[in-house]
Amino acid sequence: MGMGSETRVGIIGVGCTKFGVRDDATIQEIAFEAVREALQDAGVTREDIQLSVVGTAGTRSYELMPAVPINEYCGFAGKGPIRVEAACATGSAAVYTAYTSIRAGIADLAVAIGFEKMNEVDTPTSLAVGGRSGSYLWEFHQYGTTFPGYYAMLAAAHMARYGTTDKQMAMVAVKNHRNAAKNPKAQFRKEITLEKAVGSRYVAYPLRLFDCSPISDGAAAAVLASEEKIKELGIDNVVWIEGVGYSSDTANMPKRADYAGLKASVEASQMAYRMAGIDDPLKQIDVAALHDCFTIAEIMAYEDLGFCRKGEGGKFIEEGESDFGGKLPVNTFGGLKAKGHPLGATGVAMIYEIVKQLREEAGDLQAELKNYKGLTHNIGGTGHFGWVYILGV
């Protein structure tokens, strides 16, 4: 401890529950599932944890102040908790809180827990919560915005400017469903056809049902430790946090300069690339988890993260570049689209999936590794928050 900015931080254990409609468990029980797996994976016990960070977007659950109930249930009373909220990017912010505590030398072993139980309320209520992700007084109150509606507006702008098509968006869904079919933790374990996707009903024009991630329950956890602590514990199966970047944008959509991309993605990725020494992501990164809450979001992320030029995201999916065997496999685990998107869990679950990839434990979904570097890209709201991690072994 006390190494300050010189301290490297590693991920030594990860856990993730099955995503889906989890009426079988409370938020405490579902968080416990993820935490137990992460602690066992790390080979540490609850007594080793010095700080717990609990992330949830919140509001949909009956438990409005959930950090302490979860901390109690996981046996962490006295070890924090710090409750973190960054909409759908909550999980990434929770990991960052654990990471910075270790970088600062305050803790040398910390756990980041992300969870959401979105199915405790009905769909109109869930839409009314998501529709408040901008600025309530000027948007939801007057116009009844919904979360699919926000991304649909971006999709309309992207399609108009770059000619991105329904079919290209559906291809993202087909790829991610195909991958999720092989992921035991996924909400949807079935493949879909392009015809089914492009023929599905509109939820928010131009987005159809199969362009949207589901309403999900789930939890994920990651155990982080300082390099010194990792040496002390004799752990050699470590995935290092080599870069992290964050940014944000306006709450109000009319205050944005542009709608065909996310400034927060661009800025967060550039910050993370600088820190990790990435100047050519396609060459240096082997596998990526991109925030595909809607299919258009994955297409915009290819562009905003520099995997292709602006406007060529549609072509990138069409040419198979984001599939296994392509230039950079994206959402090998099924993405938010088909694995599911329990908001607060998602950022931690992306870390879980990339850690599994970099440890070559992804089974049927293993990507080919050359540089042993992976990326997670997690957006909160409609580009309200942007987070990117570069992980490496």
Next chain:
Amino acid sequence: MSRSEETGVMESRTFVLRHKLPIARVEKYWKGLEEGKIYGTQCKACGAKFSPPQADCSYCYSSDMEWVEISGEGVIECFTQLYSFPQGFEFAGKPYVIAVASFGDFRIMGWFVSEKEGEVSLPQVGMKVKAETGQDETGVWKVYFRSVE
């Protein structure tokens, strides 16, 4: 508070959240809507423009703001038509169209409505529109866009 052995869940107590919305510092905007006018604000110190309006400047931190009317012809920047309604908008009854349009330096959100009463049509990005104000069935004042093409 029924308990279902079939589903393994029971219901919570009803919890109603209804908030007060403090609009004292932007009252002219809401009054303007009632008079058919749409206002943004401009910082007198640095010239920054805000839509939706705000009482304080996020750039130079001055609170010396003036009201500016947003008018003329606008251009649709992006839009969506919602088929799944959130709680509170059940009254809409049929899919409604939300758009953002730019009017010079200002952008505003509104509901895009068709010329013909009761008909739903979609705008296009780049379409020229005019902005009007009105009340929806729940009495909330808002901006409506109509095509001028």
